[in-house]
Amino acid sequence: MPEFFEVLPPKEAYQKLEGSYTPRLKTEEIPTAEALDRVLAVDILSPEDLPAFPRSTMDGYAVRAEDVYGASEGLPAYLEVVGEVIMGAEPPFALRSGQAAIIFTGGMLPRGANAVVMVENTQVLGEGVEVLRPVAVGENVIQVGEDIRQGTAVLARGHPLQPQDIGGLMALGIIRVPVYRKPRVAIISTGDEVVSPGQKPPAGKVRDINTYTCSALTARAGGIPLLMGIIPDDRAALLDACRQGMEQADIVIISAGSSVSTRDLTAQVINSLGKPGILVHGVAIRPGKPTVLGVVENVPIFGLPGNPVSAVVLFTLFVAPTIRRLSGAPAASSGRTVTARLTHSIASVAGREDYVPVRLLEVQGELLAEPIFGKSNLIFTLVRAEGTVRVPLDQGGLSAGEMVEVLIF
Amino acid sequence: MPEFFEVLPPKEAYQKLEGSYTPRLKTEEIPTAEALDRVLAVDILSPEDLPAFPRSTMDGYAVRAEDVYGASEGLPAYLEVVGEVIMGAEPPFALRSGQAAIIFTGGMLPRGANAVVMVENTQVLGEGVEVLRPVAVGENVIQVGEDIRQGTAVLARGHPLQPQDIGGLMALGIIRVPVYRKPRVAIISTGDEVVSPGQKPPAGKVRDINTYTCSALTARAGGIPLLMGIIPDDRAALLDACRQGMEQADIVIISAGSSVSTRDLTAQVINSLGKPGILVHGVAIRPGKPTVLGVVENVPIFGLPGNPVSAVVLFTLFVAPTIRRLSGAPAASSGRTVTARLTHSIASVAGREDYVPVRLLEVQGELLAEPIFGKSNLIFTLVRAEGTVRVPLDQGGLSAGEMVEVLIF
Numbered sequence: 001m002p003e004f005f006e007v008l009p010p011k012e013a014y015q016k017l018e019g020s021y022t023p024r025l026k027t028e029e030i031p032t033a034e035a036l037d038r039v040l041a042v043d044i045l046s047p048e049d050l051p052a053f054p055r056s057t058m059d060g061y062a063v064r065a066e067d068v069y070g071a072s073e074g075l076p077a078y079l080e081v082v083g084e085v086i087m088g089a090e091p092p093f094a095l096r097s098g099q100a101a102i103i104f105t106g107g108m109l110p111r112g113a114n115a116v117v118m119v120e121n122t123q124v125l126g127e128g129v130e131v132l133r134p135v136a137v138g139e140n141v142i143q144v145g146e147d148i149r150q151g152t153a154v155l156a157r158g159h160p161l162q163p164q165d166i167g168g169l170m171a172l173g174i175i176r177v178p179v180y181r182k183p184r185v186a187i188i189s190t191g192d193e194v195v196s197p198g199q200k201p202p203a204g205k206v207r208d209i210n211t212y213t214c215s216a217l218t219a220r221a222g223g224i225p226l227l228m229g230i231i232p233d234d235r236a237a238l239l240d241a242c243r244q245g246m247e248q249a250d251i252v253i254i255s256a257g258s259s260v261s262t263r264d265l266t267a268q269v270i271n272s273l274g275k276p277g278i279l280v281h282g283v284a285i286r287p288g289k290p291t292v293l294g295v296v297e298n299v300p301i302f303g304l305p306g307n308p309v310s311a312v313v314l315f316t317l318f319v320a321p322t323i324r325r326l327s328g329a330p331a332a333s334s335g336r337t338v339t340a341r342l343t344h345s346i347a348s349v350a351g352r353e354d355y356v357p358v359r360l361l362e363v364q365g366e367l368l369a370e371p372i373f374g375k376s377n378l379i380f381t382l383v384r385a386e387g388t389v390r391v392p393l394d395q396g397g398l399s400a401g402e403m404v405e406v407l408i409f
Numbered sequence: 410m411p412e413f414f415e416v417l418p419p420k421e422a423y424q425k426l427e428g429s430y431t432p433r434l435k436t437e438e439i440p441t442a443e444a445l446d447r448v449l450a451v452d453i454l455s456p457e458d459l460p461a462f463p464r465s466t467m468d469g470y471a472v473r474a475e476d477v478y479g480a481s482e483g484l485p486a487y488l489e490v491v492g493e494v495i496m497g498a499e500p501p502f503a504l505r506s507g508q509a510a511i512i513f514t515g516g517m518l519p520r521g522a523n524a525v526v527m528v529e530n531t532q533v534l535g536e537g538v539e540v541l542r543p544v545a546v547g548e549n550v551i552q553v554g555e556d557i558r559q560g561t562a563v564l565a566r567g568h569p570l571q572p573q574d575i576g577g578l579m580a581l582g583i584i585r586v587p588v589y590r591k592p593r594v595a596i597i598s599t600g601d602e603v604v605s606p607g608q609k610p611p612a613g614k615v616r617d618i619n620t621y622t623c624s625a626l627t628a629r630a631g632g633i634p635l636l637m638g639i640i641p642d643d644r645a646a647l648l649d650a651c652r653q654g655m656e657q658a659d660i661v662i663i664s665a666g667s668s669v670s671t672r673d674l675t676a677q678v679i680n681s682l683g684k685p686g687i688l689v690h691g692v693a694i695r696p697g698k699p700t701v702l703g704v705v706e707n708v709p710i711f712g713l714p715g716n717p718v719s720a721v722v723l724f725t726l727f728v729a730p731t732i733r734r735l736s737g738a739p740a741a742s743s744g745r746t747v748t749a750r751l752t753h754s755i756a757s758v759a760g761r762e763d764y765v766p767v768r769l770l771e772v773q774g775e776l777l778a779e780p781i782f783g784k785s786n787l788i789f790t791l792v793r794a795e796g797t798v799r800v801p802l803d804q805g806g807l808s809a810g811e812m813v814e815v816l817i818f
Contacts, residue, residue: 087613146787165792166621167618171616173608174606200582203462203498204499206515207580212579213572213573215575216575217572219445377466380557385573409572
């Protein structure tokens with residue numbers, strides 16, 4: 001093999017990639033109602049006090065707390081009822097000493113009132129009401145600005161919007177919101193042996209799997225997949241496809257064919273696209289050692305191995321965090337993990353991270369991770385798996401019965 | 410209050426709802442490439458053997474294992490090289506005794522060959538090759554059908570498709586796939602005090618939050634939200650909106666106003682829509698007791714309390730599993746939970762489930778759940794939270810330092 005083959009541990013490999021390009025995030029403004037899971041491109045400060053008026057949290061009577069001080073069942077406080085607060089309207093009256101008003105949850109307190117007595121603690125008496133328990137000033141009331149004060153930081157730039165955040169923005173009247181554009185990911189499949197899934201492959205050929213797996217993983221990581229098709233093992237054709245990918249997308253993935261010659265071709269093409277070119281050629285990981293990480297003109301380029309299990313593991317480790325970074329999302333929002341007890345020992349070689357697909361089983365309330373030992377070329381090993389267990393770089397394996405962390409697909 | 414007010418524990422309430430309608434799932438066929446997270450409507454059996462031909466898993470030489478039996482560095486086996494397997498093509502030659510062929514990972518074994526010797530264990534000698542180690546029959550080869558056999562169950566009806574499943578289906582040439590239609594969820598907002606978020610609310614009025622929170626939660630649970638708008642507290646108008654919702658959707662949500670009169674109106678309207686009507690009026694849960702669960706003409710109808718924290722908790726407990734059930738997905742695919750250590754004690758009342766919003770913090774590698782004690786009417790309590798801790802029905806609270814399960818939003 002002609003290239004300088006530098007095999008790095010996964011973490012260092014990712015850091016080298018990360019340090020070799022500068023995310024240039026683009027912003028777009030979209031309706032807040034459509035912004036679920038999109039990443040905020042600005043800090044949001046509250047433009048107003050919420051609520052804008054004192055609201056009752058109970059059905060009952062708006063009162064002046066001082067009028068019901070010391071009230072009890074034996075010695076109720078009698079108040080004159082001067083009106084009812086209509087939902088959604090400003091009360092046209094004010095409470096004076098000795099007065100109360102009927103109010104419902106969410107109603108606006110009349111001027112003069114400073115607390116609400118629950119209806120359960122009252123009884124109607126003629127034109128008025130008897131209050132059977134005292135209330136403190138502010139009791140059963142949400143004060144102006146108690147939910148959020150004008151000028152307070154509400155949500156930070158880089159935050160992926162959750163359902164309740166959408167609600168919060170709407171509450172403040174923020175119906176359009178600047179978010180980062182989703183990064184586009186060009187997916188190129190190579191290999192003379194690869195045909196489109198719609199075809200019946202002749203002897204010696206196989207259907208394209210990785211384009212579609214990578215496409216789904218891209219969507220899940222918050223990117224927009226651009227399918228560039230299947231490119232034959234031809235330097236000029238691959239170079240052309242990569243250039244198109246770099247023009248149209250923010251990230252380029254080349255799902256290399258499985259043969260060494262295709263992998264070499266991928267590496268040569270990445271290096272001839274521009275500077276700096278290949279940064280890492282080979283990662284100390286199984287499955288997936290023959291991985292290429294590169295950057296050309298600030299565009300991250302990935303050469304993933306052809307076998308489907310490697311492609312998924314490497315996508316998860318390298319491409320997904322790159323998509324998130326180019327989405328403006330925090331690095332911390334990595335994959336979902338669960339803790340489970342390993343059912344069988346896994347052997348490994350120190351100095352290499354092993355990723356072993358596992359099935360998750362719940363037995364008597366305990367979560368078990370059962371390794372699926374299969375050749376990494378088998379897509380259905382992966383279909384049966386719910387995640388992978390990582391065997392750390394410096395460990396010679398994991399023992400049955402150990403608690404392990406499973407990275408969920 | 411005129412209705413029979415039956416307050417049930419959450420689990421029983423959900424079971425009563427579940428038992429009162431029959432999911433009638435509708436199927437549609439869509440491109441597999443677009444089927445991520447969609448739920449399979451049929452069992453998928455493999456239509457063919459995968460791979461369809463014996464493939465090499467290494468770069469090296471295709472051989473007859475019997476020809477290299479006992480080979481070693483000291484006593485290599487010499488084989489005549491009769492050709493090279495071209496990627497994606499059926500080899501036009503067969504191996505006879507004493508012969509080998511150059512082969513790459515993914516290449517098709519020539520007839521006569523039954524194993525592959527890694528290139529690392531060979532050395533070129535003249536027109537032939539010396540093999541320095543023996544191989545067993547089948548070594549470094551994926552046999553026909555080893556990934557999956559024709560007729561084998563691949564994926565089961567009700568399975569939500571993951572990225573690797575999309576790849577597996579493509580590998581089998583299954584480029585279109587029958588999935589269940591996503592359930593449509595009509596979201597009706599009520600309350601004379603509620604205005605659209607685009608408006609500046611006059612004194613006494615507030616912007617609609619729950620329509621948008623419920624809409625985002627619907628999308629996340631796998632449903633299609635249909636926004637029916639804000640309906641005034643008027644029986645005829647609400648009845649009309651509900652009827653439209655039932656015509657257009659599979660589930661109807663009424664986000665009730667906060668006042669008791671609106672809640673009563675919601676209940677009356679659900680009962681007058683048809684049979685069986687209201688099943689549960691009140692759930693032993695905080696926040697969110699005044700919840701209505703009903704079914705009319707096999708359509709589940711939810712009356713959710715107006716306050717945003719209740720709405721989110723109740724959506725998660727009742728509406729999300731209903732959406733999943735009407736998506737054809739297994740009940741088990743419930744919300745994501747993590748285990749964390751509680752930072753502060755939470756008081757509760759036995760006989761009621763409390764859901765307390767918490768923030769998650771990682772301190773020295775440990776995950777901590779910090780309760781956010783806020784009034785349940787405050788949307789920004791929820792915006793600051795990452796999930797809720799459940800205080801079980803029969804427990805008087807949770808103590809600081811306990812390990813608790815946090816339901817992630």
